[in-house]
Amino acid sequence: MTDLLAGPVDAAAGLAVYGAGTVDRSAPAPVRDALLSAGVPRRLAQQDPSLWGPEAEAAATRRLGWLDTHRRSRELLPQLAELMAELADLDHVVLTGTDGSSLAAEVIARTLGRPLTVLDTTDPGRVRAALADRLERTVVVVAGKSGATVETDSHRRAYWQAFLDAGMTEAEAARRFVVVTDPDSPLEATATEMGVVVIPADPTVGGCYSALTAFGLVPAALAGVGVADLLDQAEEFAASLARDRDNPGLALGAALGAAATTGRDKVALVSDGTGLDGLGDWVEQLLAESTGKAGVGLLPVVVESPRAPGATGPDVLTVSYGGALAVGDVPGGGCAPDLAVNGPLGAHFLAWEYATALAGAVLGVDPFDQPDVAGSTEHTRRILDSGPPAQTPSFTEGAIEVYAPPGGPTDLDGVLRQLVDGVDDAGYLAVTAYLDRSADAEAARLRPLLATATGRPVTFGWGPRYLHSTGQYHKGGPAVGSYLQLTGAVAVDLPVPGRPYTFGELQAAQAAGDRRALADRGRPVLRLHLTDRPTGLAQLLEAIGRWRA
Known part of the structure; x- marks a missing residue:
């Protein structure tokens, strides 16, 4: 200190x-x-695209708008004021999106104490709970650079159907949507067909860097945040760059x-x-x-x-x-x-x-691309098309089915210790949970418990949210990680309207797709499937907690 x-x-x-x-x-x-x-410093402030080498220059040319997007974003303020007035009767704001398209708005709302529901999961229990929450007072912000992300498309479909099922006309349902996307994107075309409000995002800014664009500002403003203050803070700071x-x-x-x-x-x-x-x-x-x-x-x-x-x-x-x-x-x-x-x-x-x-x-890397994110996505699409791979658990213990590499221990404590012992002095352990972030919140307790047990860095991510965050690092970064994936039984599933699969099937396909992407790169993965989520989580936490005794 x-x-x-x-x-x-x-x-x-x-x-x-x-x-x-x-x-x-x-x-x-x-x-x-x-x-x-x-x-x-001067070259970056002037948006010099050559800073990351010739291979990255073309992409960087189109992705440096974040350096002054706070100035262009001021053009949104009159439109946001008008939109807030038009939707004043809708005081429950739901944001559906992934990665930077949702995380910045969530930070803004939490920091400034404004209510915002962020739906960035495909867990059917969480989606069902969101659809049942104050639907008559809900406005949905659908955010995505292209709108091609399967989670965002599925949430849009689910809310549209929920509004219609509640007795609303298509015009009444359309009033409850605000779409934030790049100009000329597939999502913009879909929004036009739906007849909903579209607010264009800054096309010169990638998702990770989009905090001060419409992606961060629109949902935050609808939640009651004075977003002009954020732009003022960025404007003042920009003079130092x-x-x-x-x-x-x-x-x-x-x-x-x-x-x-x-x-x-x-x-x-x-x-x-x-x-x-x-x-x-x-x-x-x-x-x-x-x-x-x-x-x-x-x-x-x-x-x-x-x-x-x-x-x-x-x-x-x-x-x-x-x-x-x-x-x-x-x-x-x-x-x-x-x-x-x-x-x-x-x-x-x-x-x-x-x-x-x-x-x-x-x-020496291009900070504006995500070359390894697509692998999990492609595996997920194939699994949705062909069906999930047949798998038999290595063994079952209590409320946990264990899927481990062959030839290992045949008890829960043994496979967990094998995973922990495999994290070397340069490695890390990543816990990825395809569960309900609210109902299964106890899963997050695994991070500090395992950090104590390993003495090594341990990350925790909710699936599929982490796929657009640490998921890139898992596949593209140093090959020193070990992975504990948690999945859970679905008690009551929920169809994705207009698609031949349910949210539960989508969630399972995303988990399986990421396991395949990790396996393609030789990363060690232990999957634990909770046949009863509360019981299985309690069993898992107790097993790891005993190591401290």
């Missing part, structure tokens, strides 16, 4: 980065000096790059309790999807609190984040981070995007 406070603080527009100089000096040659020598000094984005990006290239390629994201609820989940998808490719990358690990297991380690860069600190407050909220980032949310969004793009340049 002394080093964090003793070194210079990089600050601008109310956002401060502590500790960056110390991290950067840990590299054999300071990364920040190299970036400055190459003129990178071309500077060689007093540039927190540069300091953060150089520190991330220095850590990644000196053996600290796991980034523990720790909320310091000063008011930015859920920002770690948004940073997670940004870092993982932008840098986890070509066998390298930064693995973000969102931890529950400053003192949670997995927040520190020899190959871990501990980064705390939060809002404004009071005079005399120590950054970190009770932990001793390597870096602390504090400031207003709008500045955070732009600072992390800028820093992530810099880290991509240091690592």
